[in-house]
Amino acid sequence: MQDRLSWAQSACARVMRPLVRLALGMGLKHPHLETMLRDLLLDEATRLWQRQGVASPNISQLAVTTGLNRKDVTARVRRPADPLPHTELSAAAKTFTRWFQLASQDPALQRLPVASTGQGLSFEDVAREASRGDVHHRAVLDELMRLGMCVRVDSAQVELTSEGFVPTADLQSTLAFLGDNLRDHAGAAVSNALGEGPLMLERAVFADGLSETDCDMVHQLMRQRWTAMHRELVGVLSEAITRNGAQGPKRLRVGIYLYQGDREGEPE
Structure with missing residues (x-):
């Protein structure tokens, strides 16, 4: 014991x-x-x-x-x-995810008119669908711009500029994502260790004796692979949410990480 x-x-x-x-x-x-x-x-x-x-x-x-x-x-x-926002619940996060999915299917949709014109998709349409009309599209747009997720092309158009909803420009949101992501990553590992249910995917590869160039190469490789997988996951999960009418009892978070540190002096 x-x-x-x-x-x-x-x-x-x-x-x-x-x-x-x-x-x-x-x-x-x-x-x-x-x-x-x-x-x-x-x-x-x-x-x-x-x-x-x-x-x-x-x-x-x-x-x-x-x-x-x-x-x-x-x-x-x-x-x-809890003074931090719940990252998975915000209208901005939902709108970004839906917009990212649409732009992945049709790159032309990376740039949208802000307001609905009745002649093709607009940011207003995407925000209304993603937030179920609970938040005005201009408030959602202001939040995405504040977080650095998109930029205005001009007074009438807006462009998606990020490939992931990771708002590093805002400390509160950055800490919220840090907390949510690490919580669920640790939650999977702890669940596996305690045998609380079926084993969840939780894997890592470790190597030492690498150069800075080696680390940069692997970092770039993982970014490229994650970008492709992220697009696929967004499509699969969006389709599942639509099929279930957003009423399913389960939640899911899928992530990836890479940590680079010094070989000597690393605390155990």
């Missing part, structure tokens, strides 16, 4: 090291991280009990599971609000 705890602690430390680097780089201190960890422990413990059929675990159950004292559990029964 002690070995099991030690192994788990070591695995958590490896996963958390870059997150601690992010926290320090953004100015977070130990009290911020301690508060966050206590909240996460309580939240995940509640989910654990609920999966075991206990709809509302009591204070004692949560205290035993988390190791927090009863007073601390009582003070944290309310889940804190």
